[in-house]
Amino acid sequence: MPLDQDYLTYPARAHAMDHDRYAWSDLFERPPVVWPNKAGVALWVMPIVQWFPLDMPGKPFRAPGGMTMPFPDFRHYTNRDYGNRVGIYRILRVLDDLDIPASVATNAAIARRYPALLRDVVSSGHEIVAHGEDAAQVLHSGMSQAEESSLIEHALNTLRSASGQPVAGWLSPGRAQSLHTPDLLAEHGIEYACDWANDDLPYAMRTDRGELFAMPFAQETDDRTVMLDFHHTEDDWLAQVKDRFDVMLRESREYGGRVMSLPLHAWVAGVPYRIGVVRQALEYMLGHDGVWAATGSDILAAFRQQAEQSRA
Amino acid sequence: MNDLTLNMGDDPGLYGYLPYNARPRITWPEGKRIAVWVAPNLEFYEYAPPTNPQRTPWPRPLPDVLNYSHRDYGNRAGWQRMLRAMDAAGFRGSVSLNVAMCEHHPEIIRICADHGWEFFSHGIYNTRYVYGMTPEQERAIIVDAQNTIKRHTGQTMDGWLSPALSNNTWTMDLLAEAGVLYTCDLFHDDQPTPINVKSGRLISVPYSLELNDTIVYNTNLYTPRHYGTVIKRQFDQLYREGTESGTVMCIPLHPYLVGQPHRIDAFAEALQYIAGHEGVWLATGREIARHYVDHHYDEVVRATAAVNA
Numbered sequence: 001m002p003l004d005q006d007y008l009t010y011p012a013r014a015h016a017m018d019h020d021r022y023a024w025s026d027l028f029e030r031p032p033v034v035w036p037n038k039a040g041v042a043l044w045v046m047p048i049v050q051w052f053p054l055d056m057p058g059k060p061f062r063a064p065g066g067m068t069m070p071f072p073d074f075r076h077y078t079n080r081d082y083g084n085r086v087g088i089y090r091i092l093r094v095l096d097d098l099d100i101p102a103s104v105a106t107n108a109a110i111a112r113r114y115p116a117l118l119r120d121v122v123s124s125g126h127e128i129v130a131h132g133e134d135a136a137q138v139l140h141s142g143m144s145q146a147e148e149s150s151l152i153e154h155a156l157n158t159l160r161s162a163s164g165q166p167v168a169g170w171l172s173p174g175r176a177q178s179l180h181t182p183d184l185l186a187e188h189g190i191e192y193a194c195d196w197a198n199d200d201l202p203y204a205m206r207t208d209r210g211e212l213f214a215m216p217f218a219q220e221t222d223d224r225t226v227m228l229d230f231h232h233t234e235d236d237w238l239a240q241v242k243d244r245f246d247v248m249l250r251e252s253r254e255y256g257g258r259v260m261s262l263p264l265h266a267w268v269a270g271v272p273y274r275i276g277v278v279r280q281a282l283e284y285m286l287g288h289d290g291v292w293a294a295t296g297s298d299i300l301a302a303f304r305q306q307a308e309q310s311r312a
Numbered sequence: 313m314n315d316l317t318l319n320m321g322d323d324p325g326l327y328g329y330l331p332y333n334a335r336p337r338i339t340w341p342e343g344k345r346i347a348v349w350v351a352p353n354l355e356f357y358e359y360a361p362p363t364n365p366q367r368t369p370w371p372r373p374l375p376d377v378l379n380y381s382h383r384d385y386g387n388r389a390g391w392q393r394m395l396r397a398m399d400a401a402g403f404r405g406s407v408s409l410n411v412a413m414c415e416h417h418p419e420i421i422r423i424c425a426d427h428g429w430e431f432f433s434h435g436i437y438n439t440r441y442v443y444g445m446t447p448e449q450e451r452a453i454i455v456d457a458q459n460t461i462k463r464h465t466g467q468t469m470d471g472w473l474s475p476a477l478s479n480n481t482w483t484m485d486l487l488a489e490a491g492v493l494y495t496c497d498l499f500h501d502d503q504p505t506p507i508n509v510k511s512g513r514l515i516s517v518p519y520s521l522e523l524n525d526t527i528v529y530n531t532n533l534y535t536p537r538h539y540g541t542v543i544k545r546q547f548d549q550l551y552r553e554g555t556e557s558g559t560v561m562c563i564p565l566h567p568y569l570v571g572q573p574h575r576i577d578a579f580a581e582a583l584q585y586i587a588g589h590e591g592v593w594l595a596t597g598r599e600i601a602r603h604y605v606d607h608h609y610d611e612v613v614r615a616t617a618a619v620n621a
Contacts, residue, residue, distance in 0.1 A: 002444065005449075012359075018359050024388070024416075177377045196377055197381045231533060243573070243574045248573055
């Protein structure tokens with residue numbers, strides 16, 4: 001059965017992207033960005049607190065970190081929940097010691113189930129970034145827009161009312177989106193989403209319902225990706241984080257500011273033998289001139305202000 | 313046996329056996345010991361590709377924004393780091409090109425062309441496979457690639473790496489018939505090899521899975537610094553063997569991987585290491601292929617026939 005001739009036609013074969021979500025732009029050809037206090041690197045630390053339901057469906061695909069054993073998978077349920085009981089508190093301690101304001105990606109289920117944890121994060125001065133309903137319910141194009149919209153709205157309502165914050169940032173569970181997610185996020189007052197992994201600076205996305213920015217959230221120096229998926233040691237993770245930082249700081253002098261994001265899953269980075277390298281990574285970066293530790297919202301505000309000035 | 317295996321069976325019959333210890337001596341220009349070529353894959357993966365019955369383009373349901381954007385990183389950011397690392401060590405690229413890149417990102421193609429890089433083809437998109445194509449359909453994508461590369465760079469397309477390494481039993485015959493000089497799809501050797509084709513002439517130029525950053529990072533899950541070590545060790549051994557007979561080393565790259573900030577310096581340092589050796593020919597795929605065809609092809613064909621007589 002030969003392939004249909006449609007397989008050899010290319011309707012989107014034209015300049016720039018093959019979709020309308022954003023314009024193409026080369027990182028090295030943009031007007032240079034300067035962060036507050038003339039910093040070259042905006043250090044954006046984002047701890048992630050997640051709750052994985054024991055009976056998670058695993059459809060249309062299993063979210064990263066999800067249950068893998070026959071029901072009831074106590075080992076993975078409790079190992080992930082460790083992050084919410086213990087791991088996050090180690091991370092918060094390090095952030096407090098080093099005086100780093102962070103964004104904390106939080107499942108709405110955390111606010112409902114563990115209000116004490118949410119209060120502790122908020123009272124430490126960190127920004128809450130919405131991380132969906134829980135770690136299992138991924139957004140996908142098999143959902144109706146109404147269904148997806150209500151899932152997003154429910155998560156945001158929960159987190160906004162529990163934190164008292166506007167909650168302007170969004171990280172999708174599994175960093176998965178449907179065809180409509182950016183439109184729905186903008187509609188519900190989200191200003192930035194962290195799912196797309198194609199840049200080292202914020203950039204404007206196109207939606208049919210308002211403004212939305214993509215924030216550059218590291219995928220391949222993510223603690224879970226490197227240490228659990230790639231099976232690298234914590235020392236190797238530390239080396240990669242430092243190497244990434246060194247290149248960004250060097251580039252910032254020639255090409256303008258960069259965002260150095262540091263995703264820290266509480267159930268991964270908060271384990272006793274790993275927390276030491278988390279501290280070392282942060283101390284290393286803060287030990288350089290030209291580093292500005294900030295929340296996602298503050299980084300985006302500084303970026304937008306400059307983008308508007310350079311247009312004016 | 314289905315129609316796909318009808319003419320091939322258990323042996324693809326691509327080349328005759330010729331052991332490493334009994335070959336005509338290969339020489340490179342100016343007495344160099346090793347030809348080193350760097351092959352950046354400039355690729356475009358589609359947001360909503362059509363389905364192919366034999367391979368699903370993305371692991372997640374469409375749109376797979378995480379994996380799509382990961383690839384897109386190469387064209388927004390990573391390729392410039394890769395280019396600078398290569399420039400600093402004096403390497404030109406031989407681009408394995410999804411030719412739709414010429415339409416989507418002509419800015420990138422122009423800069424690479426201005427650097428004197430070669431362009432060979434890696435199909436139209438990396439999300440369109442030749443699996444299930446008729447020979448006529450596969451001919452059409454070869455012609456499309458030849459025309460697109462000529463139109464955008466003025467170059468003749470001399471090499472071919474099948475899109476996403478998808479192949480049909482007749483692929484090599486079609487390449488030779490279309491006048492393509494070399495294929496990168498075969499991994500059986502560290503020297504070029506004459507390939508058995510129905511008409512015309514085709515050689516294989518060593519490409520690499522083992523040195524390929526996709527295999528290193530996505531399959532073997534090596535660390536960036538270990539990739540630097542791997543490149544240097546591979547070079548050291550082939551450089552030594554090059555005193556006996558010329559060798560080829562290829563470093564296939566993907567800017568979405570090697571161009572990540574935490575990976576670029578280890579790679580750049582390994583390139584500097586290679587360039588610091590006297591007996592290295594910093595070549596392109598086309599230069600290696602032409603030199604081999606002009607100086608060694610006939611002799612190796614004779615030697616292979618003698619071994620298999």
